[in-house]
Amino acid sequence: MSEYLTLKSYASEANSVQSVVSERPSLDTEVAVKLFRNSVTIDDLEPFAGELLTDVAVNEDDTTIRRVVSRALSLINGPTINVPLTLTSQSKEQMLKLTNSVRIDVATAESWVLASEYLKNSWQFQKTGRASAAAVLSDVDCEHLKKGGPQGIKEYALEIIKKHNLDDNLYIYDLGNVVRMFRAWRSALPRITPYYAIKCNPEPAMLRLLMSLGAGFDCASQVELATVLAIGMPSSKIIFAHPCKRRGDIEYAGEHNVEFTTFDTDSELDKIAKYNPRFRCVLRIRADDPEARVPLGLKYGASLEDVPTLLEHAKRLGLKVAGVSFHVGSGAKNMSTFSGAITSARHIFDLAEMMGFHMELLDIGGGFTGHFDENGNVIFGETADAINEAIEAEFPPNSGVTIIAEPGRYFAETSATMFTPVYGVRDRPGDASHYKGIHKDYWITDGLYGSFNCILYDDQRPEYQVLRSPLLEQVDESTVETFKSTVWGPTCDSADCVYKDVMLPELRNGDWLMFPNAGAYTVAGACDFNGINMTRPRTFYVFSDSPIDRDFVEE
Known part of the structure; x- marks a missing residue:
């Protein structure tokens, strides 16, 4: 040899x-x-x-x-x-x-x-x-689950609760859903590179996995920039997508060679000219979907009438305007909003190029939701068709324009399931509408100051399932009575109420509530009010073979 x-x-x-x-x-x-x-x-x-x-x-x-x-x-x-x-x-x-x-x-x-x-x-x-994605899954001790969906995650939760004797908030991330969402995106929107909006959920394993798959990142602060740079993301695949930045944020981005940033006012252009004139500026325009879960146009986005003035000001300052961005709102529903905004972007590209700017980037923002149908396929509905048609008409492949988007909820929402144990129970008198005249109060280890801030700020209505503790005596659910109940968060604030007057089977200290689809705008917005840990829950990672409940036959 x-x-x-x-x-x-x-x-x-x-x-x-x-x-x-x-x-x-x-x-x-x-x-x-x-x-x-x-x-x-x-x-x-x-x-x-x-x-x-x-x-x-x-x-x-x-x-x-x-x-x-x-x-x-x-x-x-x-x-x-x-x-x-x-x-x-x-x-x-x-x-x-x-x-x-x-x-x-x-x-x-x-x-x-x-x-x-x-x-x-x-x-x-x-x-x-991908070798890099395999390395991420190995590094975070991700476990392979042949059975996925809520039932598979529930069974896994029972195992780890018993194994680790858990008694506080925990999250289970199904990184298989992240991979499925990424593949569906690339198939449905092949010309658009997703730049994950890390504000939605900066979970390190999810960031590293998305980077390994080929995603870029949308960042809105110095801390978010530092987070993605620290995991090895090239600055060329980051957009600093905040139209109103602090001086320190601008300087930090310049020091770390982050190239693209958004603006929508003369004031922002003045700051950029003073603190980092090397930025390639992306004009954010207003493009509201009135049906979006969280509309953003009231705060950000230049009106179309202001565009010529903003471009003229950038020209006077000697800045480089390189593209257009918009955001139709988080959880958008009206797909015609995307089409109209893409057409408006084309007009701005033409105007800017006539003024001598080199236009190279179109950022169609966020607003995407990602869920699975009954067969486990990602639901895109008419979104992809409407966007692809508009892009083909206004920015064909030979235009030389790079097209990105800023999905957050799309990748994060279905990736995580949250579990909170019950640690307090009280009976109090109820009116005639209450079974046996009893109203049940329950306390759980997370609340409005924690992951359930999503109820206040993201208009979410989390759906729950009951998980009986594997550390307690098992009960026959057919014999369990149901009561009108209130579920309280753990802080001393009486406004910290997660559910009021909901029907729940009788629970015990140590039983759990399970919340699927808890990955978007939940723990990312939490704080530790009262000194109660709600920002650093125990975290476990799995990779399931299916995102939905289905019968599994062992090979």
Whole structure:
């Protein structure tokens, strides 16, 4: 056998290795360390790093490949290693020239074959198709659930409550739903790159997973910028989409080479000219959907009549206007609003280019909702068709315009299920409409100051399911009586009421309420009023095979 071995050349002789891999299809960090073997040196690994991951990470850029290889090397050696990018796409002959005929021993090659096959056979890679996404799922100890949907999540919750003796708020994130939503987006809106609005839910695992899949980020503050930069997001895939920024935010973005930002007033242009004139400015226009859950036009967005004046002011200041953005409102319902706004953006592009600006970016904002139908397919309705038709008419592919959007709720809402235990019970007298004349009061560990701020600020009406504690004696639900009840949050504020006069089966201290679709604008807006922890709930990650309840037959 040649002393100069590459993964591909050795793979054909690695049948025994592959048989071992097939027995352990899980990308577990502890197992990975054993597979990579402590005897492997950095010098041994560098010539093989590129070929390992280009072989399995289809369509991933060099930066992503390097990040994953560096993580693998850090498992062995501790510090992160910068793998030369020039090695990521070389053939065997080119690699030999680049490495000056470095001799690679059989044991080293075998360890990399094993690691590569192990990765390709792991459920994490098979479910996502990307090495970087597989690494995220491994890093956060994500568990694979064959049974998903509310019932699958409920069964998993019962397991972890019993295992960890839990008695406080917890969130279960189904990262499988994030991947399904991303794939549905790319299929339905192929020309529009999603820039996730992290204000919706800055959950680190979700941010890292979306980045690994190819999403960009919409940020609105210095802290949000720092959050995504810290996980390795290139500044070129960030838009600072706040039309009225503080001085420190503007300066921070400039120091970190964030290129694009939005504006809608002369005042904002003056600040940009003073604190970061290198910004490529994106004019935000008003485009209201009157049926949106949360309309935004009252606060942000320039009227069409003000556009010429704003462009003239930018010209006088010597600033670069590079695009147009709009936001139809969070939870939009009227799809004609998107079409009208895209047409208006085209007119502004034409005017700006006549004034000498180079227009290159269209940002169609947010307003998207994401749910699954009874078959587990993502519901886009007529949204995608209306947007694609308008874009094709106004910004055809040969226009050279980059098109992005700012979905938040779309990715986050179905990704999380929240659980809150009951920790207080009281009976009080009720009127004639109350069963047995009794009104039940229950206290749970989250409230309006926590994740249920969504009731006040996002007009949500969270739906609940009862989860009987696995730590208590089980009850026969057919014998449980139902009472008109009030559910209180944990603070001393009497306004902290989550539900009033709802019908609930009799609950005990230790029973739980389960809230599906709790990922959007919930914990992101929480505070720790009264010193009660509601901003840092216990978090668990799963990846289900289905987003809906369905019968599962074990293979």
